[in-house]
Amino acid sequence: MAAGEKAILFTPDSCIGCRACQVACHVWNSTRPEVTDFSPTFTNPPDLLPNVWTVMEYKEVGEGDSFDWLFFKRQCMHCSNAPCAEACPAGAIEVHPEGAVVIRQDKCIGCRYCVEACPYDVPRYDPITNKVYKCTMCIDRLQNGLEPACVSACPTDALVFGDYDELVSKYRAAGYEIYGDSVNDYVGRTHYVYATKRWAGKLTDPTYFGDHLLKDPRKPAVSFTRSVVRPVGWALTGLTLVGLLGHLALWRSKRMEEVKKGGE
């Protein structure tokens, strides 16, 4: 498979909720599945976990007499601006040219700054290993010319993988509404892309998919620290040091004047 920016595109229109993707993720990554009880919904386990990097969410929505069962695949969105990678002080989160955002476990120190920075609430901390885990977009498969495991396992092509722009253009031309190719300045664009015709206009509606596909994904405090506190803080520190050097020169000149006057 050629190198370059890739996307995994999920369309809930074709998803049958079989969870083959969820199983394939566990198999390929050798992550232990959770033993769970039935949750109030069919989503099982109910949320992402350190060893559960993707979850199929089942949501019942209805308007008037109509009723829909939505299937939504949840995992890391693999943002191009990757706020998690920017927040990581250990440089443990790599953004690959394919678009995969990957946590290097040998570098992760478990500080959870990535958890703070992620607006999609994806990275999961494991207190036993003191490390953070999430979907890797199967970077090990991509680099060996294979599709991500979840895509390979999907029986209905609800998950497809390919060159980013090509895939998005193809689906857009076919009349699909897209989430991910241009989100905002905080996350950039996401390499997990969502496309729908059936629920057009509802992708960012919280009743449907909008509780995860946020209109303006952003962590205000993290964003403020990054764009205001640190640049302004360093600038003021620099100005202070320059000011003190200036004071040193001024004080020295005054002392020299005094010495001169004393000598006269």
Added chain:
Amino acid sequence: MTEKFVRAFTEAQIWVHKHLIHFTAAFLLTGLPLISGDWFGWIATALGYPLSNLFGNAYSAYSLGLQIARWIHRLSALGLATVIVPYGVLQLFRIRQWEIWPECWSLSCLTRGIGELIDYYVRKKRPNFGKYNVGQKLWTWAAAIGVIWMYATGLVLWFRDSFSPATWELAHTLHDIGFFLAVIGLAVHVYLATMIPEHRPMLDAMFRTGTLPEEFVKEHHPKWYEKLKAEE
């Protein structure tokens, strides 16, 4: 004629100040690689490299260094608490005798104080200061409030599981703001204390003797001198 000396700092103040310096240095050295790995990552590498072989593949040398830095940061917080909490509690019993209270409470009073600071530190004049000038008083208050600020936000970050994610995010931002304010304040404090030759007797008093020559007090803190003379 033998030179007369005036006691400016108690042994306890000298001891607490000395340990404040040790722990502040530890906080800065271990916090800097976390706030800016690009500029201060070398500190993490220096801390982690010697021990990296012991930990096998669990951590890279750099990450191990960061991990060590985080633990030193936290242990320093505990260490500093053992020094300043008892000292702070004891100080509360003599709150009325504190010499860092403002002499008057008005904006004009503050602006006059700031004008005197400019006279003293820029124009090299000798305003009628008491034991502490407005700058020294403000710095002491800022340091005390800053320590509480950094402890409050730092403890949220340390024990983040007990708080909501929104609280950690806010605490992290406030801890960062506190860091920059502390660095700027410390730069000014250390500069004024060490780089002005005329003020060196203060340095001796704070680090060694606890006393100031009477002539220095008379020239630099005349109001305090008058008060001392009146008490004699």
